[in-house]
Amino acid sequence: MNLAFKRLIALILVTFTATALAAKDPADLEETEEHPEITRFPGFYIDNSKRNDFNEFQFASKANPDDGETKEGKYWFIDYILKEGVRQPSTVELIRNYENAFKKAGGSLVRRHGEVAVFRVPRPDGERWVQISVDNGGYRYQLHIVDVAAMAQKVEFSAGEMAAAIKATGFVALNGIVFDTGKATIKPESEALLAEVVSLLKNDRQLKLSVEGHTDNVGDKKSNAELSLKRAESVVKYLEGKGIDARRLKSAGKGDAAPVADNRTDAGRARNRRVELVKF
Known part of the structure; x- marks a missing residue:
């Protein structure tokens, strides 16, 4: 050698x-x-x-x-x-x-x-x-x-930012709570944002939220309405599992009835697939 x-x-x-x-x-x-x-x-x-x-x-x-x-x-x-x-x-x-x-x-x-x-x-x-x-x-x-490398932003909103938005407008729209395609199963990458929602509710014991699911317009309206409701219910169940009183939460499914962006584009459909937290 x-x-x-x-x-x-x-x-x-x-x-x-x-x-x-x-x-x-x-x-x-x-x-x-x-x-x-x-x-x-x-x-x-x-x-x-x-x-x-x-x-x-x-x-x-x-x-x-x-x-x-x-x-x-x-x-x-x-x-x-x-x-x-x-x-x-x-x-x-x-x-x-x-x-x-x-x-x-x-x-x-x-x-x-x-x-x-x-x-x-x-x-x-x-x-x-x-x-x-x-x-x-x-x-x-x-x-x-x-x-x-730059940091990959993993939390869409902090608890404080959500509280400020709700105080100003009465609601906050979240795109970071994501689900399996066509299902109501919450994906693991939603955990960080959901943890902030839990903190939001624990920081303000008087706050009550309606969790409202929204979809894009792919599929028929009835299926979208049903899917959005099931997804909202999944989020409510998750929050209850983290110790949030069920009396402070309710769920609703809005389907594709209230788009906030153009459903003709991928980016628009992604924005329309959201969960809104609405104060009641």
Whole structure:
């Protein structure tokens, strides 16, 4: 085996690709996970990890840490500790391996100071920032990773915003409570907005709401009216299951009788498929 091939094998151990999936090591602590595209240096186990769909991290990219660049996006933190009996790598060896891997992926070293190094790596839809921090001369190291991206808004209205709308107009229209096609089954992605509706009702114990379902004009009017009522009833049942007194709620189905947008377009039909909370 020639030297070039040996170096390639060593590099593959820490390089990442868009399709690679990180293997779970039996030594890793429970409920920890590795980044799906950035593998560990051989001989380490995961002591702690965290993953957020959206977070921010200030990278040590400047001489003054307080001036470091803060990046936002999908965030990972992984804390690695050397396994017992395994040869301890040096700080330089750890950082250089990651640096070589990132450079092969088109990335670059932003800054290195002692045991901390920051890298920027291009991605198809943006860029990835990585910080490696080595402790105890290579016995332990940590990765902070941010895939830079804007936050995906998951809550259409907060409880406070809904309260303000109801106070001003007597109702609020919600498009974020969604259902299976042609059914009254609430989809899981509605949970965040429904939680805000629960907060709205718990914050104002005197508030009573009529939950009114609306559809687009696809299908016949009778079916749409029936479907909109069943969907409204599903929302009421959900709220009751979260501790809201049934006497504060009622349901109604408006079908396609009250459009707020043009049913001839996809965007218009999407706006017409809504749940309105009406004060009574």
